[in-house]
Amino acid sequence: MITRRDFLKRTGAVTAGATIAAVGGINVKPVQAQITKIKLQVKEGRQVPSVCPYCSVGCGMIITESEGKITNIEGNPDSPINLGSLCPKGAAALQLAVNDERPEKVLYRAPHSTSWEEKPLDWAMERIAQKIKEDRDNSFIETQDGKLVNVNPALASLGGSTLENEWNYLHAKLMRGLGVVNVENHARI
Amino acid sequence: MPGLGTSYGRGGATSSARDLQDADCIVIMGSNFAENHPVGFRFVLRARDKGAKVLHIDPRFTRTSAMSSDYVPMRSGTDIVFLGALINYALQNDKYFKEYVVNYTNAPFIIKEEYQDTEDLEGIFSGFDPEKKTYDNSSWAYEREEVVLPEGEPANLSERLAREKLVGRPKRDETLQHPRSVFQLMKKHYARYTPEMVEEICGTSKEEFLMVAETVTANSTPERTTTFCYAMGWTQHTYGVQTIRAGAILQGLLGNMGRPGGGILALRGHANVQGATDLSTLWNSLPGYLDMPAKAREHDTLEDFLRAQMRPTSFWQNYPKYLISLLKAWYGDAATAANDFGYDAIPKTLGNHSHYKMFEDAYNGVIKGMMVIGQNPAVGGQNASFHRKALANLDWLVVKDPFLIETATFWYEAPEVKNGTVKAEDIGTEVFYLPSTVFAETEGSFTNTSRLLQTKEKAADPPGDCRSDLWFTYELGKKLKDLYKDSTAKRDWGIKNLTWDYEPDVNPRFKIQEPSEHKIIKEINGYDIATGAPLPGFGDLQDDGSTACGCWIYTGVLPEETVNRAANREGDDYQYLNWGFAWPANRRNLYNRASARPDGKPWSERKKYIWWDEAEQKWTGFDVPDFAATKAPDTPAVPGGVGLAAQSGKDPFLMLPDGVIQLFAPAGLADGPLPTHYEPPDTPVSTNLLYPNQTFSPTAVIFDHLPNNKVHGANNSDYPFVITTYRVTEHHLSGAMTRWLPWLAELMPELFLEISPELASELGVQNKDYVTVETARGKIEAKALVTKRMRPLKVEGKMVHTVGMPIHWGYSGISTGSVPNDLSAIVADPNVFIHSSKAFTCNVKKGRLPGGVA
DSSP, rough: OHHHHHHHHSSSSHHHHHHHHHHHHSOOOOSSSSOOOOOOOOOEEEEEEEESSSSSSSOEEEEETTTTEEEEEEOOOOOOOTTTTOOOOHTTTHHSOTTOOOOOSEEEETTTTTEEEEEEEEHHHHHHHHHHHHHHHHOOOOTTTTTTEEEEEEEEEETTTTTOOHHHHHHHHHHHHTEEEEESSSOOO | OHHHHHHHSSSOOOOGGGGGGOEEEEESSSSSSHHHSSSTTHHHHHHTTOOOOOHHHHHHHHHHHHHEEEEEEEEOOOOHHHHHHHHHHHHTTTTOOOOOOOOOOBBBBBBTTTTOTTTTTTSTTTEEEEETTEOOGGGGOOOOOOOOOOSOSSHHHHHHHHHHOOOOBBBOTSSSSSSTTTHHHHHTTTTTOHHHHHHHHHOOHHHHHHHHHHHHHHHSSSOOEEEEEEOOOSSTTTTTHHHHHHHHHHHHHHTTSTTTTTTTEEOSSSSHHHHHHHTOOOOOOOTTEEEEOOOTTSSSHHHHHHHHHOTTTSGGHHHHHHHHHHHHHGGGGOOOOOGGGGGGGGOBBSOOOOOHHHHHHHHHSSSOOOEEESSOOOHHOOOOOHHHHEEEEEEEEEEEEESHHHHHHHHHHHHHHHHHSSSSSGGOEEEEEBBBBOOOOOOOEEETTEEEEEOOOOOSSSSSSSSOOOHHHHHHHHHHHTTTTTTGGGGHHHHOOOOOOOOOOOOOTTTSOOOHHHHHHHHOOOOTTTOOOOOOSSGOOOOSSSOSSSSSGGSSSSTTTTTTTTOOOOOOOSSTTTEEEETTTTTTTTTTTGGOTTTTBOOOOOOOEEEETTTTTEEEESOOOOOOTTTTTTTTOOOOOGGGGGGGOOOOOTTTTSSSSSSSSSSSSOSSSOOOOOBBSEESSSSSOOOOTTBBBBEEETTTTTTTOOOOOETTTTEEEEEEEEEEEEEEEESSTTTTTTHHHHHHHHHHHEHHHHHHHHHHHTTEEEEEEOOSSOEEEEEEOOOOOOEEEEEETEEEEEEEEOOOOOOSSSSSOOOOGGHHHHHEOOOOOOOSSSEEEEEEESOOOOTTTO
């Protein structure tokens, strides 16, 4: 029988050990098996492994979902980084997801307007794409000082260092594809 | 990250939080580890419980100080004096690790005769151009032997370009006695960084300094190791990179790099700062620390670019393989050798496009539209009110965030709108607010502060029209590609040919389908174009267009189609090599070849980590060796060799041109080859005691042409107090992910200013009284928190008071307050353009702002 804990571990690679031997040239065995006695608080619902979105320590989390709703978030006792514990921010992460303050619709403010209006998501996506194209086509710099530069100076992108690797990669690719040089995130260090 | 990069070769933290438990001494400087990385701090406590000394050096007494063996106070912004004095102490008292220094650092290398030090030129180095405020670093170079050119034909493009750039080997003096050896130049440079000078400038007593010096050097030997941990307290200065360099030099001299319980742990501030930098949403780099082409450099064609950027005698000789594989990943079949693999489509930077310059361009109308995704510059940017002015000058703005943060609401909720200075009707910005998912509603991976990639899974669909950032970028890309599909214009080649197929791997559990994480991670990892098979390691990448790879340092995360090592979850209590995947090649402690002596044997049984296995003829140990797996310790450097062949079997720092630590940085930094003390742009003292003619960094970037952005200069009586800003455990950054959460808002409900009892008494302020805090940039209010945690220090013969304030507040959310970042100035370091938020000056008065929040 596959236990929940086994399931969470198996979501990774079953051949991990062999891979390390192949890639790193050596095979390193754990010096000491980890023993955790912490038990999850929640028994009901589907549980998925996650990682805390706040600081950079990378604490493991287990999220419990029931009927499409997130019902609990707690530290992953199997993680060698946090052994199940979380700080106050991580421990409050449930409220990041389940929170009445979260807007669920696109809000639009026309130039000089004093109020928001709700808009369909597709409308906003279409308009943003059109604006990017319009500005790009009007401002594009093909050459400067006799050099080919292919720069779109009109668009800027400011990302967040709390966003996933996959987004950072794809977004960097799209921005460079559009000729954007103004690309930044929090990591100005 | 150039601080670590120029010293050791890579910008990443060199060790993991876990590794701290093997340290004999842990120095935490410029970080409030216990409060800002609380769970990682367990490893510090484990070390302490095993007998390690934990030293906290900081302007504020915090919970980190409370848990340390000793707390040592210092004036904010004077770290280079303190660290320089530690370097001087080790050199003067023969307490550096001699065999390590001779073999693993550039201490024996000889510098050109033209080089002049700050000791010769009263605070500046040779090559300074006072008009441009920049250095020409040609006099900082090594003296070199005659170049030896290799025989035979080069095997590939990378080899050919490397040969074109080969120079002679640096001249060395292994006795370290040559007057122009790095060792002797350093000795001279730091000779006046004495315990007495520390007492004068930092305000730290001589006794406290000597206790640190003795503890650190006693715990840096073949038998023992010391770790340094730092965070924004080191980086956020106009000389931030040089502060890290000072720590890096010290750790090199003490022989602590690459060894268990040694290294430098950079504590990054966000879940994925490391990944966002690696992959890279930063103006000046492409994924994997490849450079963005620049108009100002010799980057006209692909070959020009590769020739300029490649480093022929280090692992970076492979640069062309990584860049060409990236171009193949981005432009697919359209990228061919005949069109330089699409190189021209990558825009060339026109100058500086870093954060503050970007907002200047927005303010001036050069930038028309901005997409802000997961950041909150309206309150999080330095001189935040300037950031709001820039936002108000945009034609359009997209804000994508889970909550209605201040960057979305600035046009009706900002203090200047509330108090009538600015009318909402006068702000022409078209604003789109797109509600976002939170981390639990998407899959993907984060790279933590120890370079460890870990995946997370999607737990549930987001509510309503909330969508992930990945969904947004992918759908936007599809729409733009559609808009440009019929264009035949040359300038649209890039967007037209951008490979963009990440259609979801449908998961029937969810209504909202995400772009395929698998397809993205496979592209990042790299694959063989002919077979489509993922590549197991970056050694498989080619420069002939036969491989595609989005980010070479991540290669190996997906060694097989069905194996994602970032999702590995077999933990253990040592280096947990089967938990997640650490770049590069799953190495946990970088430069670990240096944990062995030059002959390949461990420095000591106690600090054994990676060593040469004579019987098996390979490197082995407790980690993945950060070295060519079968390169024996006695392998000589090949004369005329390129890449790793140019380095010997005892050169552990393989990303650097000579395989050794750069104590002296002959290139790569804008502000000098050796860290030098300067005062912050706002400073309470009247002069720089070390260099009276050079109070401030000659290369600091001051944006004094921006409105309301004047710096205070030295000893400005209008702004007599030092202010330092920081975080609390219960909030994060501008509060965008915390001030909307009822539990956290209740735990830490309002903004405060920490004031010492001495200053409170001078100002007639009681605990919980309102105070106003003023700078030339802005004026805000907060409640006074009178505490002995803040202590005045005697500097320049007078008492200098420091006050402290957390940065998290703003005008939206369920816990609101003044904007602390309205107080700071936009000033920057010349290497990475980081600001200065840890040491500026202010005035404090009792009472509230008239009419409340300004």
